[in-house]
Amino acid sequence: MKSRKQSQVLLQGNEACVRGAIAAGCRFYAGYPITPATEIMEYMARQLPEAGGVCIQMEDEIASMGAIIGASLAGSKSMTATSGPGFSLMQEHIGYACMAEVPCVVVDVMRAGPSTGLPTQAAQGDVMQARWGTHGDHSIIVLAPSSVYEFYELTIQAFNLAERYRTPTILLADEIVGHMREGVSLPPQGELEIENRPRPTVPPEWHVPYGDPGTGVPPMPAFGEGYRYHVTGLHHDVRGYPTTRPDEVQALMRRLFSKISNDFERLQWCDSYFTEDAEMTVIAYGCVARAGLQAVKEARQKGLKVGLVKLKILWPFMRRTITGITESSRVILVPEMNVGQISREVKRVNQGSCEIATLNKIDGTAITPGEILSKIEEVYR
Amino acid sequence: MKESSHFVHKYLRSSKRFPHIWCAGCGIGIFMQALIRVIDKIGYSKDEVVLVSGIGCSSRLPVYVDFNTLHATHGRALTFATGVKLANPRLKVITIMGDGDAASIGGNHLIHAARRNVEIVSFVINNQVYGMTGGQSSPTTPYGLKTTSAPYGNLEAPFDISRLVEAAGAVFVGRTTVYHTPQLERLIEKSLKKDGFSMVEVLAQCVTYSGRWMGLASPVEMMAWQRDNAITVEKAAEMNETELAGKVVIGVLVDRERPIYDKEYGKLAREKLKV
Ligand SMILES: Cc1ncc(C[n+]2csc(CCOP(=O)(O)OP(=O)(O)O)c2C)c(N)n1
Ligand code: SF4
Ligand SMILES: [Mg+2]
Numbered sequence: 001m002k003s004r005k006q007s008q009v010l011l012q013g014n015e016a017c018v019r020g021a022i023a024a025g026c027r028f029y030a031g032y033p034i035t036p037a038t039e040i041m042e043y044m045a046r047q048l049p050e051a052g053g054v055c056i057q058m059e060d061e062i063a064s065m066g067a068i069i070g071a072s073l074a075g076s077k078s079m080t081a082t083s084g085p086g087f088s089l090m091q092e093h094i095g096y097a098c099m100a101e102v103p104c105v106v107v108d109v110m111r112a113g114p115s116t117g118l119p120t121q122a123a124q125g126d127v128m129q130a131r132w133g134t135h136g137d138h139s140i141i142v143l144a145p146s147s148v149y150e151f152y153e154l155t156i157q158a159f160n161l162a163e164r165y166r167t168p169t170i171l172l173a174d175e176i177v178g179h180m181r182e183g184v185s186l187p188p189q190g191e192l193e194i195e196n197r198p199r200p201t202v203p204p205e206w207h208v209p210y211g212d213p214g215t216g217v218p219p220m221p222a223f224g225e226g227y228r229y230h231v232t233g234l235h236h237d238v239r240g241y242p243t244t245r246p247d248e249v250q251a252l253m254r255r256l257f258s259k260i261s262n263d264f265e266r267l268q269w270c271d272s273y274f275t276e277d278a279e280m281t282v283i284a285y286g287c288v289a290r291a292g293l294q295a296v297k298e299a300r301q302k303g304l305k306v307g308l309v310k311l312k313i314l315w316p317f318m319r320r321t322i323t324g325i326t327e328s329s330r331v332i333l334v335p336e337m338n339v340g341q342i343s344r345e346v347k348r349v350n351q352g353s354c355e356i357a358t359l360n361k362i363d364g365t366a367i368t369p370g371e372i373l374s375k376i377e378e379v380y381r
Numbered sequence: 382m383k384e385s386s387h388f389v390h391k392y393l394r395s396s397k398r399f400p401h402i403w404c405a406g407c408g409i410g411i412f413m414q415a416l417i418r419v420i421d422k423i424g425y426s427k428d429e430v431v432l433v434s435g436i437g438c439s440s441r442l443p444v445y446v447d448f449n450t451l452h453a454t455h456g457r458a459l460t461f462a463t464g465v466k467l468a469n470p471r472l473k474v475i476t477i478m479g480d481g482d483a484a485s486i487g488g489n490h491l492i493h494a495a496r497r498n499v500e501i502v503s504f505v506i507n508n509q510v511y512g513m514t515g516g517q518s519s520p521t522t523p524y525g526l527k528t529t530s531a532p533y534g535n536l537e538a539p540f541d542i543s544r545l546v547e548a549a550g551a552v553f554v555g556r557t558t559v560y561h562t563p564q565l566e567r568l569i570e571k572s573l574k575k576d577g578f579s580m581v582e583v584l585a586q587c588v589t590y591s592g593r594w595m596g597l598a599s600p601v602e603m604m605a606w607q608r609d610n611a612i613t614v615e616k617a618a619e620m621n622e623t624e625l626a627g628k629v630v631i632g633v634l635v636d637r638e639r640p641i642y643d644k645e646y647g648k649l650a651r652e653k654l655k656v
Pocket of ligand 3: 437479480481506507508509510511512519
């Protein structure tokens, strides 16, 4: 094989996602065509067989999500990709993967909704659905890329987190990031940090399929390896068998939450620009963070002390990071292509310690640097 | 008898999972024992068998048996099973579904699994009712029958699940009842040995609901009904439609060859890997 070491390649965002997935060890993909995510399946269909994996077009998104759960239980790192309407259909099975602790990655390349909406135009309207789309109390991990390279990088990280915590991880991209092309240089495979699910180190008789080994994440054997166990979406005891006993139900639910929330310090992922002396901070994610950075640079040229924090993890919400920003800034601006899904969270964390301004656009067009700059000038004081 | 119960216990998760949730006289247990017998006879190892089910009384079966077991979501067993099989083709993947599971909420997955012909062996336990949720109409409830969701009688025509799956492309389709246990075991064995997607429809009594709706008071009466209304495929071939009305045709309905998805994909992958 010819080494592509550090050479620049021109990639579409969706293609970078596929490169990242395969580099992370993804060997099973199931999907259903939908704009603006279709290219992910098309690239997978070409590349997975060459990587020794399987790509299958299923009959719908419910089936796609079911298939990746099955494949993951059989030992393959698995992924699906979709957009709003398909993401809605996947929700029951996302909850199943939370409950049964099945690592998998779900990509939602956001388009404007509700319903069929604007199939070819970007939006950020699925932030809350990614958090709470499936029924019942649960925790979830959601990452948001803002460039082609980040789509590659965060896809690898999505697999790492899914495997580390045995949980579905959602990559919330948007039409702009999915469809744009940028030159990127991908690191050689050997330099990547790839994580794999914890595996049992004891013989089958001693293995407790849903017990807490101390980390909150039970080791996970694959079907066929001799560790015969029961997988269910019902509340279950440590052996995986259905239970309604409050003490067992409570212990399971607490563990499902705490295995992620206890690790919050490792889950504060953001990039900060011009924030050292910033009196005002723009908090943005996805395609809007790009416009935000340009706007902040222009504001600096005008002498305004403005910085940008680009969020890479949306859920669990980075309370620690955001609290730091609210303490150091006079004003925070949260521009979003929705009616204010992350700004609500920022306000919740802020609890009145600084002023929070919002800039919301829901007409299917991107928020421009100029629009963010005008808003900065309006609220900077 | 002693010997037979001992034999089955080898496959049951007896220490943890019993008593089971099924009503006394329910037909699902008869199917479970038949399945265990055949798996034992063929000699599969417990580790290579994966049982995948949906949600319902029938779909509770996997929790009781000592295989790799996956109790999925209502109607979607075949989607999970497809992922398991494609990720590890060496596994023997078996799905167990109810009639509502397979033909109503999961109807789309059923026809596509049959069309795609991934090697999955599926069993549909047809009790003509939604047992788990309390006796509502299912897509196989006979026309006119009163159920909890059709208190004035069912206004819909039932599906013939076997013919549906045949039309969708399954390479093996069989139908029988839990009364006909020797035939049940033969059909289970044939389907397990068949390459490609196979389905066996198993008529089973739900004593608690469909029995009540049909005016059959006991499991014995329900099994007598199965005995008296079953017609073999061979005999059915000599009967006309009016004579066959209300009867259940049992036996091997389809046995044919078609390209098998997982095998085809395997070939493709090997070619690609060589390049
Ligand atoms: C999405 C969803 N809808 C509804 C239900 C409720 N539900 C559970 S079992 C069942 C029907 C079961 O009937 P069938 O599949 O025939 O199985 P049986 O209990 O008769 O064996 C329903 C509607 C569910 N669990 N999930
Ligand atoms: S309700 Fe019907 S199908 Fe369910 S366990 Fe009872 S008899 Fe069997
Ligand atoms: Mg039923």
